[in-house]
Amino acid sequence: MDSFEFNKIAGAVLGTALVVFGLNELSKIIYHAPEPEKQGFAIEVAEAAGSGEAAAATPAAPAESLGAMLASADAAKGQTVFKACAACHDGSKGGPNKVGPNLWGVVGRMHGSHEGFAYSDAMAALKDKPWTYEALNEFITNPKAAIPGTKMAFGGIKKDADRANLLAYLQTLSDSPVPFPAP
Template identity: 40%
Template sequence: MSSGSDTVHSNRTNAILGALLGTLLFVQTVRIIDESFSAPESSHSEAAHKADAKDTAKSEQSSAAEAESFNKALASASVERGAGLVKQCQICHNTEEGAGKKIGPDLYGVVNRPIASVEGFNYSAALKSKAGGKWTFAELNKWLNDPKAYAKGTSMSFTGLKSETKRADLVAYLNTLSKSPAPLPK
């Protein structure tokens, strides 16, 4: 008979120990989750902030170098070659004053025009997020290099011009599509 009571006693002990271990496991899980949401500022987050600041500084230096390089290319750009390159743009965009939109907004007066600002054109959310800026030479260079990287989620299907010289030629031509073109860099 002792084996029967030993079994009951053993089952009861196992049940109590199981409940205790389960409770401890639950409490520890809650603590881990709580710490992950309310971790105080630590040296790790300070290091991450410093790394982000360094990345931002490198990115700004890289952008400045890219802009300088593009300005040099723009100073020697060929409007004639740009006129040839714009033909691929004209599949989706008008380039003549007052011609209005096609699939994309018109490109007449695009240089220094506010981004996502053509009245009546339904821009993608990606491009609307850039509103507030202008289509400067530098911004057009970034856009024409890789529209999908410039505005992730853009609906423009153009894959970009990888040649800086071709981008400069095209931007120089687009600059002529205005009553008062912007002065090109010297």
């Protein structure tokens, strides 16, 4: 092959390479798509409103009176709610004091009056006040706020319906159940 032939071939190869390279660059310019900054889709999950701590910290103002809540309360459901109390309270007649006092007949009985239980000073100081449904409702909502200094280490039950059901269950823990307040 003479040098002329070689130049032709080399020129063709070089030319092809230039064209391919050029097209490639050209297509980059024409079809320029910005690289996504993050690969994949960003899935945004909205925080469920009113869940967890936030809801517990800000209970909705009761829409109904306690009497109205109790009129439609369900003692059987309240018995389930009472499981949160049963770790510390026995509710049976003549049953023992545990971490907390026995709760048989608690509705209508005086604060801090169950025999054989060592109450806090704060609770004992209220010994002339009966446990009404209103007082129980307030205490169970937030024990430490209702009776500062109580030794009942329990956060409280924030849901109105749960408390109403629980109070309806506490009503049954008695030989002579105390009637609910009028709606």
